[in-house]
Amino acid sequence: MRIHELTKQYDGKTVVDxxxxxxxxxxxxxxxGPNGAGKSTVMGMISRLIAHDSGLVEFEGKDIGKWKSKExxxxxxxxxxxxxxxxxxxxxxLVSFGRFPYSGNRITPExxxxxxxxxxxxxxxxxxxxxxxELSGGQRQRAMIAMVIAQDTxxxxxxxxxxxxxxxxATNMMKIVRRLCDELGKTVILVLHEINYAAFYSDYICAFKxxxxxxxxxxEEVITKENLSDIYQVxxxxxxxxxxxxSIYY
Amino acid sequence: xxxxxxxxxxxKLMLLAVLxxxxxxxxxxxxxxxxxxxxxxxxxxxxxxxxxxxLITAFAIGGASLxxxxxxxxxxxxxxLLGMNSLYxxxxxxxxxxxxxxxxxxxxxxxxxxxxxxxxxIAATIIYSWIFQKTNHNVLYVLLVGTVLTSFFGSIQTxxxxxxxPNEYDTLLxxxxxxxxxxxxxxxxxxxxxxxxxxxxxxxxLALLDVLTLGKAxxxxxxxxxxxxxxxxxLGVTLxxxxxxxxxGPISFLGLIIAxxxxxxxxxxxxxxxxxxxxxxxxxxxxxxxxxxxxxxxYAVPVSVFITVGGGLYFLYxxxxxKKV
Ligand SMILES: Nc1ncnc2c1ncn2[C@@H]1O[C@H](COP(=O)(O)OP(=O)(O)O)[C@@H](O)[C@H]1O
Ligand SMILES: [Mg+2]
Numbered sequence: 149m150r151i152h153e154l155t156k157q158y159d160g161k162t163v164v165d166x167x168x169x170x171x172x173x174x175x176x177x178x179x180x181g182p183n184g185a186g187k188s189t190v191m192g193m194i195s196r197l198i199a200h201d202s203g204l205v206e207f208e209g210k211d212i213g214k215w216k217s218k219e220x221x222x223x224x225x226x227x228x229x230x231x232x233x234x235x236x237x238x239x240x241x242l243v244s245f246g247r248f249p250y251s252g253n254r255i256t257p258e259x260x261x262x263x264x265x266x267x268x269x270x271x272x273x274x275x276x277x278x279x280x281x282e283l284s285g286g287q288r289q290r291a292m293i294a295m296v297i298a299q300d301t302x303x304x305x306x307x308x309x310x311x312x313x314x315x316x317x318a319t320n321m322m323k324i325v326r327r328l329c330d331e332l333g334k335t336v337i338l339v340l341h342e343i344n345y346a347a348f349y350s351d352y353i354c355a356f357k358x359x360x361x362x363x364x365x366x367x368e369e370v371i372t373k374e375n376l377s378d379i380y381q382v383x384x385x386x387x388x389x390x391x392x393x394x395s396i397y398y
Numbered sequence: 399x400x401x402x403x404x405x406x407x408x409x410k411l412m413l414l415a416v417l418x419x420x421x422x423x424x425x426x427x428x429x430x431x432x433x434x435x436x437x438x439x440x441x442x443x444x445x446x447x448x449x450x451x452x453l454i455t456a457f458a459i460g461g462a463s464l465x466x467x468x469x470x471x472x473x474x475x476x477x478x479l480l481g482m483n484s485l486y487x488x489x490x491x492x493x494x495x496x497x498x499x500x501x502x503x504x505x506x507x508x509x510x511x512x513x514x515x516x517x518x519x520i521a522a523t524i525i526y527s528w529i530f531q532k533t534n535h536n537v538l539y540v541l542l543v544g545t546v547l548t549s550f551f552g553s554i555q556t557x558x559x560x561x562x563x564p565n566e567y568d569t570l571l572x573x574x575x576x577x578x579x580x581x582x583x584x585x586x587x588x589x590x591x592x593x594x595x596x597x598x599x600x601x602x603x604l605a606l607l608d609v610l611t612l613g614k615a616x617x618x619x620x621x622x623x624x625x626x627x628x629x630x631x632x633l634g635v636t637l638x639x640x641x642x643x644x645x646x647g648p649i650s651f652l653g654l655i656i657a658x659x660x661x662x663x664x665x666x667x668x669x670x671x672x673x674x675x676x677x678x679x680x681x682x683x684x685x686x687x688x689x690x691x692x693x694x695x696x697y698a699v700p701v702s703v704f705i706t707v708g709g710g711l712y713f714l715y716x717x718x719x720x721k722k723v
Pocket of ligand 1 (some may be wrong): 158159163181182183184185186187188189190
């Protein structure tokens, strides 16, 4: 996937300004940066949820706008930041929607197996028959992620998947991201607030500031004292733990 | 749980269908003189079109309201609350006003209906898609604008009838505002054809309703051509409301009652069941209500009054018991 000079304006205000980068296949790429830097907007534009004003998103050699939405939904899945579902829906039924691009409203036995696996991945077996409006925010978030996993696409886009999750489930979430990439060969693009999760579990990091890409590169290239201090405007120290550059800020 | 829920819902729907059949049979047969074939035939001739008109209306309003709620992702708004039936009445009046009550379009019930429906489709699509865009689907704004539009269309319609000459006004009153005591049964056949065509043309979009209720982002993520689908469904809703209003006149709140009863009874996201439930509840309310009105109150109070009063209270109840709008 290649992103070229992508730009978006809201009410005359440029929120994403000529963003260009290429997404290496089969890797975990994290987008980091302060609130309002334009991360979600970029995620929306590269997944066709938000129309871009100018620039190009090229997916597998073809302009994303030229893809059939249905075809795309079998190759790229996205979980947005806020989800508000009004329907009476159980966790299992929600996860089953991930199979919609393949089987429509009819779930085949193969679909059921994939749904089971997605539920097991997110450790939701105990909740699968509960209604989602009766769950905690974190449990609901995990159900949404299970749905995206059930969609079984080469590209998986997650906007702040660790939001609402406690440390156990957040860390588990990151391990799952790693497994999706290492075991299943998927390309995972995520927005993360926790810099250390990004540093520990990603292959590449794309740091945003004010609608532009401040830095894009491997973890070691991006996670440096100077870069982070510049991007977040606070003081950082970098420690090397388990071979990864982890940061503390104060 | 999944399968048992589906099955128990099927039983509930069966029960509803049986109740509707009982009501329909009672409506046809109560206080009919079975001894004299002539009187019997006469009663059937009066009652059958009325019954069919009510069933069609219930289907149109029940289906349209439920689909509309799912499309705009809110369960307290219905097409009637947004003034769709006032718009239809206005269009009908305007056609008679500008072409004259003697014109072929005005005198021919089916032609008049066809012209109205066509205009309604165009006008409503423009007006409502514009509103949804402008208000960004914010339900409170949509409701507010809808209330304003309802009285706006109503006032224009009243003005038109006032400035018409008295002869025209007479013709108008009898054909214009259909009601349960003045059902427009001439258009039954055309209505059935139209509703059938709507369902057939929208069959693929209707199958997407379950996914649409996950919200715009998720629907697009799952490969739905969201804007096109919403546009087509809204057009279908508009036409259904046009059919119902042409047949029995405006009944506010009916859609709200039956769509929500269906949601409360079935507690599911499956629209195949929800729409059916909504239509069956509609039939039950209309036929059962009319049965009571004709035989208990001997026409003293029209059924639409009951529905409006009951529906108004139910609307308040829904508003006040919801956690958030
Ligand atoms: N629909 C919208 N209308 C107007 N402004 C928006 C809209 N969506 C996002 N923005 C603005 O664009 C900027 C970037 O937002 P976003 O991409 O959500 O940032 P991030 O995800 O990095 O926190 C913010 O200033 C936000 O206020
Ligand atoms: Mg964001």
